[in-house]
Amino acid sequence: MSRRGIVGAAALVLLLAAGAAAAALITRSGGAAAGEQTATLPPATAAVERGDLIDTLTVSGTLGHGPEQPVVNAAGGTLTELPEEGEVISRGEELYEVNRDPVLLMYGPKPMHRTLELGVPDGADVRHLEKNLSELGYKVEVDDHFGLSTLAAVRKWQDKAGLPVTGSVSKAEVVVLPGEVRVQALRAPVGTSVHAGQTLLTVTGVERLVTVQLDAGRQSLARKGAPVQVELPGELELKGKISEVGTVAKQADGDTTVDVRIRLDDPGKAGKLDQVPVSVELQSEIRRDVLSVPVEALLALRQSGYGVEVVEGSNVRVVPVTAGIFANGRVEVSGGGLTEGMRVGVPAT
Template sequence: MSRRPRGATAALWGLGVLTAGVAAVAAGGFGFRGGGPGPGPAARPPATAEVTRQTMLDTDEQSGELGYGARTTLAGRIDGIVTKVPLAGDVVTRGQAVYRVDDTPVVLLYGDITAYRTLAPGVTGPDVRQLEENLTALGYAGFTVDTTYSASTATAVRRWQHDLGLPPTGAVELGRVLFAPGEIRIDAVTMGVNRTTGGGDEILQYTGTGRRVTVLLDVSDQRLARTGVAVGVRLPDGRSVPGRVERVSTVVEQPPGAAAAPRTRIEALVALADPAAANGIDAAVVTVVFTADRRENVLTVPVAALLALAEGGYGIEVVDGAGTHYVRVQTGLFAGGRVEISGDGVREGLTVGMPA
């Protein structure tokens, strides 16, 4: 499967597959007289094909990397000595410690808003609601889930801190929690125990736990990757599983060498419809099949059946009984060696001439 050109460019490409003999005749031009078909040739064409009705797909295959998606760095904001770190591959869920400083936990909570300030009574904002939603999910109550850090919120936070072995201050200091969209998988640990932290040094890198395929496309191929579109993913063992483009973004690559110019690429993140299909595959190169265009229930002929017309445009040679005549057609999508056509008198089942 491969990407095919469209429109005038596609038509010129289609002519490139004509044999030398047919191309020579086409150069002389098949003309129409008085707006209608001209007389057909004396002999039947050496080969024929049928006009068929089908769904056409413009597809393209790209290599992708199956893994756990983008890596995120966790910086240490709590002053102290690192006393415990996880192992690469560990999975951390809501309420669990990601790592420990001075034997106190830095805790994972769920949310899309990153922790960027201390949360204490009087503070308002969507990050307050995010914290309160997590406290509720962990079984703490007695407050209203809203955007205001109230005295009742502080009371619930003290109970939570007590259960974690933290000083019950009623305020959540910056760096005490990591907000992530869901459970995380530790990808790499970059700071070991007995190291001093607190100045924003990197502690570890983490990812989500869902399998993702990352595809890097040239900018000219960005039409292939649109958020929400369905794709096919071919795994190393030959199985094909459905997927969907989850996110599309622009990235800049710096090739090796100081003199090399940066290169802009399109990064598509693909989620598998059935994540279990990738069980047992830690990381691998896979093939992603993108469908850039789809034409439902259209008439098609082999690309080689197209003929150039002297007055411009394209036609087909229709075989009718013992003779033939030419019919002007409009071209649409080119894919899989066939071309979408339409025009007066063009119908399913017509027999058309093919070059030798």
């Protein structure tokens, strides 16, 4: 019987736990002993390499524009105009129309909660209104105070925007959102009687993002700024980086997950695909500057543990090694006096 060892049950368990790397295992017959030497050369050899070894985990994700946000109406009357799904709306532009009066988008961290007009108490919401007016080209002093310059700017803005020129701004005229938005879905048809508190449409950000609902137990695999590989339908592969990792776990269908968001390095290559399932390759473990051999070079030793056959000219000896992570068909090894460039035995290809 040959000296080359059949990989035992323990080795199989270890290799199967390593995921795809286990598929590279080639079964051998017999049993190997550490220190054993022979003049019989293996059918093939491979080099001991030094470098970084990166283990990966592939998870499912969705290519889109990030989470949806409802646009809550504060006007009463008949819905007379809606945007198109997929339309991008910027500061000062119309989100929808009630009784033929436009409801416009302005930027800010919080929604409007009161009517802003001459004499209202100072506040951050006044400053945000003034900043929007200033960005739209109206001359106004940006502070927390609704003064005469603010009144004049509001009147000019209302006149140009097609709003009733009242000098006051109510939440029935303006929707405040964090920035530019893309219309994701319409929630009511034109002609509907609408009321305050009703969601008329939902929006997202305009940036192309991949969202992953990652098992909370694997949250450590998602590190902000870490590179990832995204595979789209048609086997199109794009590179990206993790931009955000959620800190609050969510329960859904019995699973506990956290949101992970990924920015593509070149989102233009994704075309116009939206809400498309994708595969995301995360880096689960990285070992820097380590020695590695092909997975199939591992032998199960008679005295337990693992070894490799070191081939030096016409001589072959079995040396014990400690196995580390498995990645891309290779396994990290240490011990046995291994050095970069040595040749180890592998099965014939």
